[in-house]
Amino acid sequence: MTNKDILKSAIINILRNYPHILRVNPYIFNNYPTYYLETDFKILFSYNESIKISKCLLYQDVEELSVNDFEEIERNGDFLNECGILTLKYGIDTGKHDFLRLSKDINYRCRSYYLTGTKNYGIVVSNEAQAVNQLSEFGNKENELNLAIKLYYEALKNGIEKNSLDEGIALMGIAICRKKLAELGISPIDNLLKGISSFEKAKRIPALRSSKENYYRTLANEANSKRLLAEYGYYPLKYLKESISLFKKANFDEKFNQALSFLNEGLATQTLAEYTCDKCKEDILKDSIKLFQNAQERFVPYTINHAKALTNEGISNFELSKISSNPDKYLNEALKCHKKAIKKGNFKIRNHTYMKIVFNKATTELLISELKKDHKILDNALSTYSKLEKYFKKIGGTRILIDMYRNMGRALYIFNEKKEAYSYLKKSINIIEEIRASMAILNRKYFFETISETYKLMVLTCIDLNYNEEAFKYAESAKNRTILELLYNKNIKKTSINKLESDSLISLNDLSKIIKNKTIVEYFLAEKLIVFIFNNEKLTVKTININQNDIKLKVTEFRNKINEINDIINKYNDGIIDEVAYKNERERKCNDLEEIFKELYFILIKPIKEHLNEEIIIIPHDYLHYIPFQALKNDKYLVQDHRISMAQSASLLKYLKPGEGSGSLVVGNPNKGHPKYDLTFAEDEAKKVAKKLAATLLIGNKATKDSVLNEIKDKGIVHFACHGFFNDYDPINSGLKLSDQFLTAVDFMNLKLSLELTVLSACDTALGDLNNTDELEGLVRSIQYSGCRFVIASLWQVEDDSTKDLFLEFYNSTGSNLTKLNNAQNTLISSFDIYSWAPFQIYGI
Incomplete structure (x- = not known):
């Protein structure tokens, strides 16, 4: 007899002697009695057969069986191994934790049948890892995922053949575990990048590439990891597009894997909607709903995965309600989806997925209660939340x-x-x-x-x-x-x-000692604009009836004018328009800027004007970070009436101590001779500033990252005249372009300096995408945390000639750094337009 015949005969005899039917999902048992998993022996198993065989073999519970039932089967691990695979596959497909526990135990038992280092040993350890990986859905997620990773590495080290399909599957398993750890918030970026690296290694294995289903699984799971990277803000548009592309390449034949691919593509599409305008968002969310519905059609009904697809359809409808003129329609649809998910998930155990679906349902009901002002719906939702609270506290949710x-x-x-x-x-x-x-x-x-x-x-x-x-x-x-x-x-x-x-928050008493006769003006933008004014040991609060969207529109208008001026400058430099047209158009655009700044003055300054001392420290918030407060205008510019400095928070001020470093460093035109990045005026500026300060000067290819980091350590003043850049995807990696590398905010955070002043005479050193708001301050703040009292940075692209004049005037002036910048800007007002004199702000006290 063949192995297949022996195994089949043994199974029939086991079932004959064990007719008891265990409690099962009635829908599957009644409607899918032939539901099966395919082993290497191509045998069809039902739910009851699977669990009965596994239990008999795991516990060797065969006392009531005839000896003849096993006379042709050697007592080795092969049969047990097959049942471990069987229960694992069934547990994965149905989400049944009892099968997964059995599979884990079976594979652990199988180890004793095989020598460490043999192929079979590696395979059973890898299967054990898969079972533990799946069990993480039901127990201590972090511990079980770390155990699974450890088991996968043990399998790779002790038995799994190089360049085999089994190696590819183990690498894929490691990557999936890392993705799940990232979902728990455990070193998410690091785990996801390492996981993607494992997926890439798996894809390079020919045996995996030739196994269509496993190759597609690798593509789909890598796509899911890239989706999560995007959710963590790591180059979101790049990774979302790559994620969706990978999902589309995963052309599974088997329904379950098709369904998983549709579910995860739907999640990626749902996330992509968050990074688009409302008009595009609506279409993208509707696309995600179609994908979730496609997943539902392919998942086995009354299973956890079917419930996941339903509740995510509900989430997309919930998001649509936020941008729709008819929110009731989408909220009702969302509520319907979450209710179906609870029912069709057929949750025998109130697991994490169940609790999250109930949470989604209550959250939807809460928003419905807010829109309808319905206390009964509110009370029901709050009651559900209170019941969920104990569970999420217990699991650390x-x-x-x-x-x-x-x-x-x-x-x-x-x-x-x-x-x-x-x-x-x-x-x-x-x-x-x-x-x-x-x-x-x-x-x-x-x-x-x-x-x-x-x-x-x-x-x-x-x-x-x-x-x-x-x-x-x-x-x-x-x-x-x-x-x-x-x-x-x-x-x-x-x-x-x-x-x-x-860091603790600063007390008002300590703040009073620091600012002395100055005035703190701290803005906080919410549904209304809140202004905290603190001087003379007194805190005054003003509420201005303008919301975040109104401010955003005004800032957008201002920035559009800045971009229009940039375009005019570029056209003139490229010879597209002549000098007369250039001057006329530039003057007109600058007049438009003046009008915008007058409007902003009446919104932001006029209501608090009576509280301002001569010297003011402005702490912006949200979109207000983009506004050059020194250029706000009534009859005169604000900088003509007040000495103005900026800060990211009042609490930061306690760390701004006078610099104890000596000497100066000037870095100028690091990309000298480069067709795109050469800055002639910046080089001239750097040389003249260096001469004025008797500073160490690094020009051209001497301005390397290593040379700058070496020279900056003991200096008191550092002046950069070079290109700056803003990283919209990862703002803390914004910085300055040197001759060989970038000098970023992260680099500054790793330094311990004692600077009095850092000047960023560079393009866009404090400017980013409008969606970034407070995070655009990363570079300035990092420099100050490294040990620098004052930082001067620009809000928009600066011109070489006016910048050179501004800083030569600055260094020729006397007084504090604040006084010197204010004086320099006042001097330039008479000879330059607002675009040229207004971009620089000073941070510090």
Whole structure:
């Protein structure tokens, strides 16, 4: 008899002697009695056959069987191995944790039948790793995923053949575990990049490439990892597009894998919608719904994966409700999807997926209650949240708890129950503050859209309750979180991160000692514009009736004018327009800028003018970071009436000490001779500044990264006259272009300096995409944290000639750095237009 016949005969005899039917999913048992998994022996198994065979063999529970049933089967690991594979496949397809536990135990038992280092040993350890990987859905996720990775590496080291299909599957398993760890917020960027590397290694194995289903699985899982990278803000558009492309290449024949691919492509498409305008977002979200529906058609009904596809269809409808003129339509559809998901998931155990679906349902109901002002729906949703709270606390569901408390606070705020709202918002923020050391669980987009919104809502609530000092504290806390969030997962010394994490918020008493006779003007932009004015030991709060969108429109208008002037300059330089047309058009655009700055003056300065001393420190927020406050105008520019400096937060001011370094360093035109990056005026500026300061001068190819880092250590002043750049995808890696490499904010964070002044006489050193808002301050703030009292940086592209004149005037002036910049700008007002004299701001005190 063949092995196949022996195995088949043994199974028939086992089933004959074990007729008991275990409790199973009735839908599968009644409607899919022939539901099967295919082993290497091509035998069809039902649910009951699978679990009965596995139990008999695992526990060698064969006392009631005839000896003849096994007379032709040697007592070795092969039969047990086949049942381990069988239960693993069935457990994966149906999400049945009892099968997965059996598979783990079976494969562990199988180890004793094979010698370490043999092919079979490697395979059973790899299968054990797969079972543990799948079991992470039901237990201690982090521990089981790390165990699975360890087992996969053991399999690769001790038995799995090089360049085999089994090696490809193990590498894919490692990558999938890393993806799941990233989903838990455990070193997400690092785990995802390492996982993608494992996928790439797997794809290079010919045996895997020739196994169509496994190759497509690799493509689909790599696509999922790239989707997650995008969610963490790591080059989001690049990785989302790559992700969707990979999903489309995964042309599975088998329905289950087709369904998984559609589900994950839907998730990638859903994420892509977050990075587009509202008009495009609607179409993309509708595309994601179609993909989730395609997944539902292919998943086995009444399974967890079927429920996942349904609830994600609900999430896409929920997002559509936020941008639709008819939100009720999409919210009702979302609610319907979540209810179906709870029913069709057929959850015998209230696992994590079930709890998340219930959370999605309650969140939808909460928004419906807000729109309808329906207290009954509100109470039901809040009651569901309260029941979920215990579970998510137990498993450490930090992100969901943050969202849950925030949602409860928002709803209660809308229902004018401000004290109750305050209580829940405080719970949400307390969790955020408690998890400083593991803040990476929050991806960048989540941080800036959800966490920052929690702080905004709390500030508004405190103002309404007349808790003004607390409102100021939360506004400060929100701004301090930004730089921390940007620095996680970067190659920065742990001591630097620890210093930031341990920073406490400044008290008003300490702030009063620092600013003396100056005025702090701290803006905080939420549904209304809040202005905190602090001077003479007194905190005053003003509320201005303008919201974030109105400010964004005004900033967009201003930036469009800046871009139009840039275009005119480029056309003139390229010989497209003559000098007369250039001057006329530039003058007209600059007049338009003046009008915008007058409007902004009446919005931002006039309501608080009576509170301002001669010297003011402005702390912007959100889109206000893009505004050159020195150029705001009534009868005169603000810089003509006041000495103005900027800061990222009031709490940062306590670290700005006078620099103790000596001597100066000037870096100029590092790309001398380059057809695109050569800056003739910057070189001239650098030479004249260096002469004035008797400074060390690095020009052209001498201005390498190593030479700059070596020279900067003991200096008191550093002046960069070179190209700057802003990294929209990863703002903390913005920086300065040197002759060989970039000098970034991350580099500065790893330095310990004692500078009095750093000048960034470069293009776009403080300018980024409008979606980045507070994060554009990463470079300036990193320089100050490295040990620098004052930083001067530009808000838009600067011209060589006016920049040279500005800084020569600056260094020829006397007084503090603040006074010198203000005087230099006042001098240039008479000879240059607003585009030329206004871009530079000074940060510090």
